[in-house]
Amino acid sequence: MSREFNDATKQELERICSRYPKREAALLPALRLLEREFGCVDEEGMVHVARLLGVSPAKVFGVFTFYTHYKRPEDRKYVIEHCSTVPCALRGSEAVHDHLKKTIQPDDPITLKKVECLASCDTAPCLQVNGDFVDYVTPEMGDRMVASMRAGTWKAPTPIYKLPATKYPPVLLKHVLEPGSETLEHYQRRGGYETWLKVYDGKRNPDEIIEEVFKSGLRGRGGAGFPTGQKWKFLAKNDKPRYLVINADESEPGTFKDKMLIDKDPHALIEGILISGYAIKAKCSYIYIRGEFVTGAQILQKAVDEAEAAGLLKGFPITVHRGAGAYICGEETGLLSSLEGNRGYPKIKPPFPAVEGLFRSPTIVNNVETIMSVVHILKNGVEWFRKMGTEKSPGMKIFSVCGHVERPGNYEIPLSVPLKEVIYDLAGGIRGGKNLKAVIPGGLSAPILTAAEVLADPPLRMDFDALAAAKTMLGSGGIIVIDDETCIVDTLWNTLRFYHHESCGQCTPCREGTGWIEKMAAKMEQGRGRDDEIMKIDEVAWSMVGRTICVLADAAALPARSMVTKFKAEFEAHCAAGKCPYKHGSVDLTPAKVLIHG
Ligand SMILES: Cc1cc2nc3c(=O)[nH]c(=O)nc-3n(C[C@H](O)[C@H](O)[C@H](O)COP(=O)(O)O)c2cc1C
Ligand code: SF4
Ligand code: FES
Numbered sequence: 001m002s003r004e005f006n007d008a009t010k011q012e013l014e015r016i017c018s019r020y021p022k023r024e025a026a027l028l029p030a031l032r033l034l035e036r037e038f039g040c041v042d043e044e045g046m047v048h049v050a051r052l053l054g055v056s057p058a059k060v061f062g063v064f065t066f067y068t069h070y071k072r073p074e075d076r077k078y079v080i081e082h083c084s085t086v087p088c089a090l091r092g093s094e095a096v097h098d099h100l101k102k103t104i105q106p107d108d109p110i111t112l113k114k115v116e117c118l119a120s121c122d123t124a125p126c127l128q129v130n131g132d133f134v135d136y137v138t139p140e141m142g143d144r145m146v147a148s149m150r151a152g153t154w155k156a157p158t159p160i161y162k163l164p165a166t167k168y169p170p171v172l173l174k175h176v177l178e179p180g181s182e183t184l185e186h187y188q189r190r191g192g193y194e195t196w197l198k199v200y201d202g203k204r205n206p207d208e209i210i211e212e213v214f215k216s217g218l219r220g221r222g223g224a225g226f227p228t229g230q231k232w233k234f235l236a237k238n239d240k241p242r243y244l245v246i247n248a249d250e251s252e253p254g255t256f257k258d259k260m261l262i263d264k265d266p267h268a269l270i271e272g273i274l275i276s277g278y279a280i281k282a283k284c285s286y287i288y289i290r291g292e293f294v295t296g297a298q299i300l301q302k303a304v305d306e307a308e309a310a311g312l313l314k315g316f317p318i319t320v321h322r323g324a325g326a327y328i329c330g331e332e333t334g335l336l337s338s339l340e341g342n343r344g345y346p347k348i349k350p351p352f353p354a355v356e357g358l359f360r361s362p363t364i365v366n367n368v369e370t371i372m373s374v375v376h377i378l379k380n381g382v383e384w385f386r387k388m389g390t391e392k393s394p395g396m397k398i399f400s401v402c403g404h405v406e407r408p409g410n411y412e413i414p415l416s417v418p419l420k421e422v423i424y425d426l427a428g429g430i431r432g433g434k435n436l437k438a439v440i441p442g443g444l445s446a447p448i449l450t451a452a453e454v455l456a457d458p459p460l461r462m463d464f465d466a467l468a469a470a471k472t473m474l475g476s477g478g479i480i481v482i483d484d485e486t487c488i489v490d491t492l493w494n495t496l497r498f499y500h501h502e503s504c505g506q507c508t509p510c511r512e513g514t515g516w517i518e519k520m521a522a523k524m525e526q527g528r529g530r531d532d533e534i535m536k537i538d539e540v541a542w543s544m545v546g547r548t549i550c551v552l553a554d555a556a557a558l559p560a561r562s563m564v565t566k567f568k569a570e571f572e573a574h575c576a577a578g579k580c581p582y583k584h585g586s587v588d589l590t591p592a593k594v595l596i597h598g
Pocket of ligand 2: 328550
């Protein structure tokens with residue numbers, strides 16, 4: 001079949017190209033057009049796109065092969081992407097996957113793929129079918145799903161959004177369960193865009209807004225916790241255009257807060273973008289949203305269109321740009337490479353994006369939650385914000401809690417609430433009356449904590465400094481809770497498999513180190529490990545730290561070091577017994593109990 005876009009699609013591509021200063025930045029969206037028009041991305045289609053964008057076919061092919069999320073020619077009608085990362089594994093994803101593998105027959109119209117965290121860890125085990133989420137999957141559901149696909153009657157279930165109740169009144173999550181919360185009408189009914197219009201109509205001084213955000217002490221909610229106002233002040237002062245880029249990649253395993261904010265309150269994000277873009281004098285904004293958030297991207301686009309039609313953007317262009325399945329595109333320089341139409345390769349810093357970022361211009365990259373917090377700081381004032389949390393970690397923060405708790409979900413609470421309160425009071429404690437073994441407190445990249453560290457007195461508090469003092473990190477706020485029937489060797493294997501898969505491969509310590517540790521952990525878990533290899537894991541991990549272009553290597557190495565040193569006895573037991581002493585495959589698959597927020 002000829003892979004030539006029709007005129008309407010060519011015009012659509014031209015409209016997309018006009019959103020970027022360079023045509024090739026439209027490469028990822030152009031591949032999506034191929035997918036939509038021809039059902040997949042194939043060689044002939046890539047040659048066509050190369051010609052339309054004025055780049056070489058080799059360039060298109062090189063970029064395409066970096067990303068996992070495009071539909072390939074060999075993919076069948078239904079592509080099941082089944083999450084296998086730690087939070088889903090803790091909830092039995094392996095057993096579901098094995099069941100699906102046995103059930104699906106060679107002539108079924110189904111392709112089954114194992115993928116990494118889909119940012120829906122509260123509904124684990126979960127999967128996607130052609131981009132639609134399917135939550136709390138059990139083997140029986142798998143049977144029904146396969147049968148309906150065979151009959152050609154498969155329909156994606158309607159997504160259910162739940163929010164566990166807490167004693168802390170939410171701010172960003174306040175309206176997410178109200179029907180129609182994603183519409184402009186609903187947003188404006190609750191005072192939405194008033195703060196932006198006050199800023200714009202009142203011709204507020206942009207530097208004053210930056211100063212206000214600086215004084216609030218707001219720290220980035222995407223992972224590094226860098227002070228937002230400080231970052232904005234770092235913007236290079238030159239004659240190049242400035243860009244505001246929103247990091248909606250949400251790829252850190254254990255984190256699923258931005259998904260809820262985007263799906264249920266997109267206008268609040270747009271208002272944050274308008275105010276922040278005004279403050280930093282940006283030319284325009286790009287929202288880089290992970291490819292798997294198919295519905296999220298549609299919701300955002302609809303909200304942007306609604307706001308534009310209502311004259312609320314005031315001429316400030318906002319472009320929704322979908323990624324295509326690569327964890328490293330959450331790292332800000334990897335994200336910018338991807339947004340420019342390249343492989344998502346991180347770049348050496350300095351220069352930092354605020355000096356030289358997107359298209360070599362001064363660029364601010366901020367997380368969704370960070371930008372949404374800006375609206376409330378301007379609306380309610382610096383003092384209001386600083387009343388919550390601590391001096392150095394002020395404000396509210398959304399913690400995504402998953403794994404072996406009774407009530408997984410998003411919890412928006414003041415920073416510095418004790419971790420044990422989050423686990424035992426808010427999230428209902430350890431599921432099935434079991435005991436706590438460990439907690440990964442800030443997304444999978446955070447070093448693990450033992451139960452003793454979590455339950456200690458004085459309690460370990462969830463703020464940036466307290467967690468750094470405990471030699472771990474608050475990161476993205478993804479709290480992964482692990483019970484005492486879980487094997488840490490297996491958890492290490494899964495963790496390093498993730499990082500090995502997601503390493504972009506530019507740096508030898510990262511590319512080789514992640515694979516090496518993955519292999520050593522696998523060997524131990526399978527009962528083939530030797531005592532002398534236990535500390536080898538620590539040695540290899542140590543040799544990866546601080547020696548690479550970006551910190552993905554550290555994000556893999558530091559959790560590995562913490563697991564192998566804090567749980568050394570478990571590694572020794574595997575070597576001594578020549579097998580894993582834990583009972584695998586016996587996980588409870590009943591859906592998590594979640595209370596609806598009143
Ligand atoms: C490997 C890696 C993955 C990351 N993934 C994300 C992500 O999915 N979302 C995000 O907001 N930040 C992510 N970050 C952090 C970003 O690099 C960057 O610090 C952040 O977007 C800045 O926004 P903030 O200051 O508002 O937090 C990641 C960092 C690394 C090293
Ligand atoms: S540390 Fe790993 S992910 Fe980061 S640039 Fe190097 S190889 Fe790529
Ligand atoms: S959605 Fe499966 S681990 Fe996050």
